[in-house]
Amino acid sequence: MKILLIIAGLCALGFSARWNWWRLPKKGVAILMYHKIGTPPRDSRLRKLWVSPRKFEQQMNYLRKKSIPVISFAEYYQMLQEKRVPEKAVIITFDDGYQDNYSEAFPVLKKYGFKAMFFLVSDTIGIINKWHDPATEPHQKMLSLEQIREMQAAGMEFGSHTLSHLNLNALNIEAANIQITKSKPVLEEVLGKPVDIFAYPYGAGAYNPRVKQLVKPAGYKLAVGIKQAINMRDQEDLFALKRITVRGDENMFDFYLQITRGKNRL
Ligand SMILES: [Zn+2]
Incomplete structure (x- = not known):
């Protein structure tokens, strides 16, 4: 009997470490980060960056069913300016600009009437x-x-993810500056409108003042990093906004924990 209790206790501990249900829900804006929507190729070593089309649709459906507001970056920026950031909202972002974003994600986004931000690497x-x-x-x-x-x-919406997706921390300051500044006019030419939001490749530079200080003078209004959390209403670094990685190997309980707590695991 004692043994059974110990086993049950260990199972509960293991479950609670893997799924952090015990964290308190947080108020603020959850910026979701996706990469590829599709089935990973057999030889992929980065399978977690692939979310299946079925899961993506389930996640969008969940946001709709729970009436969680999905806002655009333009709306978020306006709310920040006016100090009226909502207690609960989601922003959907895609890094890199893969073609499957068009073939797999775009139809689903249209179906639900959701806007999303796509960070493009202008050279690619x-x-x-x-x-x-x-x-x-x-x-x-x-x-x-x-x-x-x-x-x-x-x-x-579209934002800049640099010219060629280099690790900005590994570059000298001039080279990093070129990656940040030169992608903006290229994309603006394509889009015919200002490109206001920047995403650091690999999140590199978001936590390095030497790199981060280049982003605002380049003309961007906001920038996103990859620290896993919800953006609280009044205390965020607007040039290193937090995001939530949606991994391909996670289930809907993970998704629920992510958007309510900012984290699903230890
Ligand atoms: Zn990237």
Whole structure:
């Protein structure tokens, strides 16, 4: 009997470590970070960055069913300016600009009437992503100009994810500055409107003052990093906003914990 109780106790501890239900819910804006929507290729070593189309739809459906407001970055910026950030809202973001964002995510977003932000790597538009080692993660097709324009016409937002997806912490200051500043006019030319939001590749630079100080003078209004948390209403660093990674191997309970607590695991 004693043994059974010990086993049950250990199971409960294990469950609570893997799924942090005991954290208190947090008020603020949860910025979700997706990469690829689809089935990972067999030789992918970055499978967690692939969310299946079925799961993505379930997640969007959950936001709708629970009436959780999905806001755009333009709306969020306005709310920050006016100091009326909501107690509960979600922003949907996609990093890198993969073509599957158009083929798999865009139809679902349209179906639910949700806007999302897509962070583009300006040198790779219409071609493939070249920054992964193809031995560990096959190169993927990136959004084309036509696809970007179609998505924009349907209300989607686009931000900068640099020129070529280098690790900004590994560059000298001039090279980092070029990556941050030069992608902006290229994208503005494509979109025909200002590009106000920046995302640091790998989150690198968001926590490095030497790099982070380059972003505001480049003309961006906000920037996102990859620290896992909900953005509380009044205390955020607007050039290192927190995001929540939605991993392909997580279930709906994880998703619920993420958007209510900002974290689902230790
Ligand atoms: Zn990226």
